Amino acid sequence: MTATDHDAAVPPASRTIRTFHPRRGRMSGRQTDALDRLWPTYGLDVPDGPVDLAELFGRRAPVVLEIGSGMGDSTATMAAADPDRDYLAVEVHTPGIANLLDLVDRGGLRNVRVALGDALDLVRGLPEGVLDAVHIFFPDPWPKARHHKRRIIQPAHVALLRSRLAPGGTLHCATDWAEYAEAMRQTLDADPELVDAYGGFAPRPAHRPVTKFERRAITAGRPVADLIYRRG
Numbered sequence: 001m002t003a004t005d006h007d008a009a010v011p012p013a014s015r016t017i018r019t020f021h022p023r024r025g026r027m028s029g030r031q032t033d034a035l036d037r038l039w040p041t042y043g044l045d046v047p048d049g050p051v052d053l054a055e056l057f058g059r060r061a062p063v064v065l066e067i068g069s070g071m072g073d074s075t076a077t078m079a080a081a082d083p084d085r086d087y088l089a090v091e092v093h094t095p096g097i098a099n100l101l102d103l104v105d106r107g108g109l110r111n112v113r114v115a116l117g118d119a120l121d122l123v124r125g126l127p128e129g130v131l132d133a134v135h136i137f138f139p140d141p142w143p144k145a146r147h148h149k150r151r152i153i154q155p156a157h158v159a160l161l162r163s164r165l166a167p168g169g170t171l172h173c174a175t176d177w178a179e180y181a182e183a184m185r186q187t188l189d190a191d192p193e194l195v196d197a198y199g200g201f202a203p204r205p206a207h208r209p210v211t212k213f214e215r216r217a218i219t220a221g222r223p224v225a226d227l228i229y230r231r232g
């Protein structure tokens with residue numbers, strides 16, 4: 001994919017209800033350049049079929065999947081601090097993917113790959129039990145009741161994500177939307193194989209970088225909740 005055909009790469013309407021707002025965005029010159037230069041090395045379109053993580057990263061290491069990586073700041077910072085694990089970021093917003101590619105380049109990161117497309121399709125293509133962690137930071141809250149069906153954290157999606165975690169692997173979510181935080185907790189508590197690592201909301205982990213969404217929440221006086229569950 002190049003910057004000129006990126007619009008064509010936005011995924012077709014998913015078979016299921018989408019968890020994201022379709023949106024276009026302009027890319028800076030730097031992002032356009034990063035996409036053109038780095039996509040062939042670090043990027044992949046979410047495929048219809050299986051994904052081989054060892055082939056993708058060129059090694060066998062524990063893999064962290066970050067769903068909805070936005071502009072990629074969390075992925076890049078966490079991957080830089082954690083070189084023994086591989087980070088696969090998945091996002092539908094092309095400028096965010098391009099921004100992350102730029103961060104990967106500037107940081108000289110070798111343990112990051114970026115996937116463009118629907119995370120749920122990507123996860124379906126993974127074998128069971130292959131992930132060390134799944135990160136979902138500030139997912140779209142879909143606040144209206146009629147839109148709750150679009151939330152990424154709902155029982156069927158959680159069952160899918162959990163099935164791809166290795167035993168002991170973690171699902172880490174963060175949100176500044178109080179009602180969603182409570183709904184997440186109920187959904188995660190109800191999953192038969194997930195164990196709440198902290199017996200309630202988790203203390204804010206220092207390794208989760210502060211992004212725009214958390215800064216906005218702090219400014220608006222909205223507390224941020226972290227939820228960290230382990231596959232038992």
Ligand SMILES: C[S@@+](CC[C@H](N)C(=O)[O-])C[C@H]1O[C@@H](n2cnc3c(N)ncnc32)[C@H](O)[C@@H]1O
Binds near residue numbers: 071091092096152211
């Ligand atoms: C509110 S933003 C948060 C971005 C980032 N995690 C952060 O904390 O800055 C949520 C992101 O999730 C992405 N997203 C939502 N559903 C997705 C899906 N099914 N697959 C890939 N990305 C998705 C959206 O495009 C959006 O960029």
